[in-house]
Amino acid sequence: MAYSDKVVDHYNNPRNVGTLDKSSAEVGTGLVGAPECGDVMRLQIRVNPETQVIEEAKFKTFGCGSAIASSSLATEWIKGRKIEDALEIKNTDIVKELSLPPVKIHCSVLAEDAIRAAIGDWKKKNGVAETAPVAVATAAN
Amino acid sequence: MxxxxxxxxxxxxxxxxxxxxxxxxxxxxxxxxxxxxxxxxxxxxxxxxxxxxxxxxxxxxxxxxxxxxxxxxxxxxxxxxxxxxxxxxxxxxxxxxxxxxxxxxxDPISRTRHLLRMHGAEIGEEFAGKDKKDPSRAPADLLEEVFELNMQLEELRMGDEDAGLKQSLSEARKKFVALQDEVDDQLRAEWAKWDEGAEFGNDAAREAAQKTMVALLDRRRYLSNLVREVTETLGDS
CATH class of the missing domain: 1.10.287.110 (DnaJ domain)
Incomplete structure (x- = not known):
C-alpha cells in the first residue's frame, strides 16, 4: 500500500519522539494499544499548571507507518494548546491531514485515544474533574 | 458460511x-x-x-x-x-x-480465531479502533509490558557491538517465544472449557472461556509481532 507524502514525511522525520518524566505531576502519560494489529503508542504531555497549556508533547510508537505518523502529528497539534482545546482534536482531522486509507483509520483512533488518555492521566494526577471517562481506562498509571 | x-x-x-x-x-x-x-x-x-x-x-x-x-x-x-x-x-x-x-x-490459532469469530468475538484488524471497544481488551499492565519489551528490543538494535547484539537478540527471541508458548498453553486449557460449554449447552461457561481466549489472542498478537521483529532484525529464521 502506498503511503501519502505526509505519512512518509512524519515517518522519516517523526516530530517529538521521546520521553517525559512520568512521575512528574505536570506530566500526563497515555499508553494505548490496538491488540488487533499489535500496535502500541505512548503519548506524554507536560502541562503548565497555571495556564493549562500543553507546553511539551512527546510520543513513542511501535507500529506501522500510519500509527507513527498519526502520533507524530498529534503531538505537533496539541503542543501550545490548552488541554480543553486539545480534546477537540478528532481522529477524523488526522485522517484528513494524512490522507489515511480506510484500513488505517484505526491508527488515527489510537492517536486520539492516546491524547485523551494522556490528558485524563494529567487530570487525575492534578485532581481535575474528569470529563472523558473513557480516558481513564486506557491511561497508564 | x-x-x-x-x-x-x-x-x-x-x-x-x-x-x-x-x-x-x-x-x-x-x-x-x-x-x-x-x-x-x-x-x-x-x-x-x-x-x-x-x-x-x-x-x-x-x-x-x-x-x-x-x-x-x-x-x-x-x-x-x-x-x-x-x-x-x-x-x-x-x-x-x-x-x-x-x-x-x-492451525490451532487460526482455528481458535475462526470459531470464536463465528460466535461473535471481535478479533481481527477490521475491528481495530472500533468505537465501542471493550476497555478490558487493552489492559494497562499488558500494554506496559509490551511497551517495555519493544523498548528493550529497540535498545538492542541500537547497540553497536555486533556479536553481542546478535546474542542478546537471540535471547530476546527465546524469551518472546517462551511467552508465546505460555499463552498457547493457556489457550489450550480454555479450549477444553469452551468445548465442554458447547457440548452441554452451558453458554455461561462457553462465554467465559471465550472472553479469556480473546484476551489471550490479543496478548499473543503483541508477542508474535515482537518475535517477527526480532527475527527480521536477526535476518535469519
Whole structure:
C-alpha cells in the first residue's frame, strides 16, 4: 500500500519522539494499544499548571507507518494548546491531514485515544474533574 | 458460511439442501455428496461441517487430515469430466471451501480465531479502533509490558557491538517465544472449557472461556509481532 507524502514525511522525520518524566505531576502519560494489529503508542504531555497549556508533547510508537505518523502529528497539534482545546482534536482531522486509507483509520483512533488518555492521566494526577471517562481506562498509571 | 454463487442453483437444491437434487433422498447436514446416488450436492457447509465435524476447538488432527485427503480425492476435477456444468461448478466451489477449511482448522490459532469469530468475538484488524471497544481488551499492565519489551528490543538494535547484539537478540527471541508458548498453553486449557460449554449447552461457561481466549489472542498478537521483529532484525529464521 502506498503511503501519502505526509505519512512518509512524519515517518522519516517523526516530530517529538521521546520521553517525559512520568512521575512528574505536570506530566500526563497515555499508553494505548490496538491488540488487533499489535500496535502500541505512548503519548506524554507536560502541562503548565497555571495556564493549562500543553507546553511539551512527546510520543513513542511501535507500529506501522500510519500509527507513527498519526502520533507524530498529534503531538505537533496539541503542543501550545490548552488541554480543553486539545480534546477537540478528532481522529477524523488526522485522517484528513494524512490522507489515511480506510484500513488505517484505526491508527488515527489510537492517536486520539492516546491524547485523551494522556490528558485524563494529567487530570487525575492534578485532581481535575474528569470529563472523558473513557480516558481513564486506557491511561497508564 | 454459505456460498454466494448460488444464483443458478435450482431452488430445491439450495433450500438448506435437505434432499438430493437428483434422487430426492434425504441428505445429512452439509453433505458434499448424496449417500444414495453419490451425486455431488451444492456446497452448503462451513469449515467444520464440510468435514462432518462438530465445531470444537480440540480436534483430532489425524482425522482432519484423513478426511481432507479423502474428500479432496472425491472432489478431484478428473471425476467430473462428464458431469454437468452445474456439478463441475459445485465441485470447484467445494474444493475451494475444503482447502480454506483445512488450512484454517489445522492451525490451532487460526482455528481458535475462526470459531470464536463465528460466535461473535471481535478479533481481527477490521475491528481495530472500533468505537465501542471493550476497555478490558487493552489492559494497562499488558500494554506496559509490551511497551517495555519493544523498548528493550529497540535498545538492542541500537547497540553497536555486533556479536553481542546478535546474542542478546537471540535471547530476546527465546524469551518472546517462551511467552508465546505460555499463552498457547493457556489457550489450550480454555479450549477444553469452551468445548465442554458447547457440548452441554452451558453458554455461561462457553462465554467465559471465550472472553479469556480473546484476551489471550490479543496478548499473543503483541508477542508474535515482537518475535517477527526480532527475527527480521536477526535476518535469519
Amino acid at each position: 454459505t456460498m454466494s454463487n448460488a444464483a443458478n442453483i435450482p431452488q430445491s437444491a439450495t433450500a438448506a439442501a435437505t434432499v438430493c437434487w437428483s434422487c430426492s433422498a434425504s441428505l445429512k447436514e452439509s453433505a458434499l455428496f448424496c449417500e444414495q446416488c453419490g451425486k455431488i450436492q451444492p456446497p452448503s457447509g462451513g469449515y467444520f461441517s464440510v468435514f462432518g465435524l462438530e465445531p470444537r476447538l480440540n480436534l483430532d488432527l489425524g482425522m482432519l487430515e484423513h478426511q481432507f485427503h479423502k474428500l479432496s480425492r472425491k472432489l478431484h476435477p478428473d471425476r467430473f469430466g462428464r458431469a454437468s456444468e452445474q456439478e463441475k461448478e459445485w465441485s470447484l466451489a467445494s474444493s475451494s471451501l475444503l482447502n480454506d477449511a483445512y488450512r484454517t482448522l489445522k
